[in-house]
């Protein structure tokens with residue numbers, strides 16, 4: 323019986339994920355336990371193929387675990403139906419991936435508002451929030467640009483804004499700085515930190531970037547689908 327602690331952003335208990343490929347089975351996550359406090363930033367590090375993207379996808383309701391329980395902001399999503407998961411994704415989590423998936427024919431501002439069309443905010447409130455986020459992200463004078471008319475760092479900032487539109491409990495970042503040069507990477511790192519801490523939003527950031535592991539509240543290491551010493555502080 324799982325106790326649901328609502329002061330945690332994420333509580334994963336004995337989560338396993340087995341992918342079937344033809345006759346073969348790949349154990350991507352092997353009984354992972356991970357908790358993230360409501361305002362905690364976790365850096366998730368590990369070699370290629372160790373299960374980082376799988377873990378984020380499960381925490382964000384994009385994939386269902388083979389076994390174990392996943393509780394996000396008090397919601398036990400491990401037994402949600404596909405319909406419940408769709409609703410959960412648009413209302414409770416934000417995603418920022420390495421390759422930014424902005425809608426190419428929408429402006430920066432419209433890329434934030436598109437979240438709203440499927441989410442809980444509507445009309446004026448949504449527009450105000452989009453404008454406030456664009457301002458915080460330093461994008462006000464780029465808000466009418468299409469993604470192709472933005473730099474890599476600006477696109478990444480739009481993606482961060484979009485992930486924050488629905489005021490999520492948890493934001494999942496999968497290598498958010500790996501495609502950026504040093505200077506843009508610095509900007510994006512500082513921005514993520516500022517946005518998460520000023521809102522008290524929890525985050526898991528998959529990264530090899532020392533700047534991020536340095537400022538994270540905790541570093542979780544994953545090898546072969548297992549998290550080593552999930553409670554260890556890195557400082």
Ligand SMILES: Nc1ncnc2c1ncn2[C@@H]1O[C@H](COP(=O)(O)OP(=O)(O)OP(=O)(O)O)[C@@H](O)[C@H]1O
Nearest residue numbers: 341342343348350369370371372373374375376377
């Ligand atoms: N859809 C899938 N079907 C089958 N196997 C998969 C699938 N997705 C991932 N895997 C396998 O599961 C394991 C974990 O993959 P995952 O993408 O989570 O790793 P990762 O830590 O994110 O790696 P990287 O750092 O390269 O992005 C790998 O062995 C991978 O080959």
Ligand SMILES: [Mg+2]
Nearest residue numbers: 374375376496
């Ligand atoms: Mg990955």
